[in-house]
Amino acid sequence: MKKRYVTNSPGLTPDLLSLHKNNDAIDYKSDKNSFFSFPCARHALYYAVEALGLKQGSEILLPSFVCNTVIPPLKRRNLKLSFIDMTKDGKVKWSHAEGLISDKTAGILWHHYLGNSDGVEEAKSFALKHGLKFIEDCAHALFSYAGKKEVGSFGDAAIFSIRKTIPVTYAALLKINNDKIKRKINVNVVDLDSAYSLHLQKTEIYHIRNYYQSISPDKEIMRNSFMDHLKEAGRFHKEPDVVFPIDELSKTVIQNADGVRIRSVRTEIYSLYEKKLKKSALFNTLRKGSCPLAFPIVVKRGRDALQKRLEKEGIETARYWPKAMLPDGVVKEFRNARWLADHILTLPCHQTMSAADAEYVCRTVNRLL
Numbered sequence: 001m002k003k004r005y006v007t008n009s010p011g012l013t014p015d016l017l018s019l020h021k022n023n024d025a026i027d028y029k030s031d032k033n034s035f036f037s038f039p040c041a042r043h044a045l046y047y048a049v050e051a052l053g054l055k056q057g058s059e060i061l062l063p064s065f066v067c068n069t070v071i072p073p074l075k076r077r078n079l080k081l082s083f084i085d086m087t088k089d090g091k092v093k094w095s096h097a098e099g100l101i102s103d104k105t106a107g108i109l110w111h112h113y114l115g116n117s118d119g120v121e122e123a124k125s126f127a128l129k130h131g132l133k134f135i136e137d138c139a140h141a142l143f144s145y146a147g148k149k150e151v152g153s154f155g156d157a158a159i160f161s162i163r164k165t166i167p168v169t170y171a172a173l174l175k176i177n178n179d180k181i182k183r184k185i186n187v188n189v190v191d192l193d194s195a196y197s198l199h200l201q202k203t204e205i206y207h208i209r210n211y212y213q214s215i216s217p218d219k220e221i222m223r224n225s226f227m228d229h230l231k232e233a234g235r236f237h238k239e240p241d242v243v244f245p246i247d248e249l250s251k252t253v254i255q256n257a258d259g260v261r262i263r264s265v266r267t268e269i270y271s272l273y274e275k276k277l278k279k280s281a282l283f284n285t286l287r288k289g290s291c292p293l294a295f296p297i298v299v300k301r302g303r304d305a306l307q308k309r310l311e312k313e314g315i316e317t318a319r320y321w322p323k324a325m326l327p328d329g330v331v332k333e334f335r336n337a338r339w340l341a342d343h344i345l346t347l348p349c350h351q352t353m354s355a356a357d358a359e360y361v362c363r364t365v366n367r368l369l
């Protein structure tokens with residue numbers, strides 16, 4: 001089998017570069033009263049708490065298997081966090097959530113894990129039943145639908161991390177759906193400093209590299225030179241209330257991105273994986289309309305070794321999320337969250353992959369498993 005190089009993220013393709021007349025704002029849906037742009041979803045979350053009027057000291061429920069980047073925005077707003085137990089296939093245990101409700105509970109955050117919209121109605125019903133504000137975390141789910149309804153339209157507020165699905169440097173959204181919620185949000189936008197500008201430029205080059213890799217799958221393109229750079233990202237976005245402006249290239253890319261096509265390519269790649277790797281798949285089904293972020297497999301033994309072997313074979317993968325990326329305390333308290341953190345590996349599934357790439361990944365995974 002001929003070696004191929006498959007990136008974990010989509011590349012910056014030429015069709016994303018045509019210039020628009022009005023490039024002032026992200027202007028995602030021309031509805032400036034409902035959409036607010038931020039560099040990362042963590043900032044959107046910080047400002048969502050303000051918009052929703054969640055009071056200091058009140059409590060918010062969230063899945064125990066969740067990325068720790070959502071914690072600082074909530075803590076900075078002085079909310080108390082209460083984690084919900086999960087099943088081993090990554091679903092929230094609603095019976096456990098019922099037991100956590102107290103007179104202090106004011107909200108719940110629920111995420112479309114890896115873009116899969118399955119379960120959103122149940123989460124919304126739970127919020128309604130208990131009179132909680134519902135924060136719909138769509139960080140992984142740009143362009144996803146739940147059946148016929150767009151994700152991001154269920155929550156009182158919804159957050160998106162655009163950069164996880166399309167090749168932009170930093171771009172995210174807060175969407176407010178509840179008419180009773182205030183629409184004036186005072187965002188603290190700061191000037192770019194030179195270190196951050198350099199970081200943005202390197203990230204742009206990384207997206208271009210991913211494009212070259214996708215059109216030249218038989219030779220490795222500059223992967224190693226980006227590894228340290230990618231780790232650097234967290235340094236610039238530590239403070240959830242400090243918001244850098246969105247760069248011009250990202251705005252252009254967002255305006256050109258074709259959500260329908262992106263969802264369709266991702267769904268096709270995902271189905272190919274489902275056929276060939278069914279036994280290892282985390283989800284029984286991907287909810288119809290979902291725009292998958294990746295294909296999660298459960299590796300019972302030797303997950304990290306498999307990830308390294310795949311990298312040697314040219315295949316980039318990720319772990320959503322390893323133990324180090326879970327919120328403090330969760331690893332000790334929640335066995336299933338820990339189990340998921342230790343066993344999930346996500347295979348690349350994006351719009352600059354070809355069917356041949358996905359075939360190569362499947363064959364390699366099946367050979368190594």
Ligand SMILES: Cc1ncc(COP(=O)(O)O)c(C=O)c1O
Nearest residue numbers: 040041042067069111137139161
């Ligand atoms: C479920 C979830 N929500 C929110 C975030 C935060 O997104 P961002 O990195 O854009 O702040 C992440 C980040 O990985 C995430 O996985």
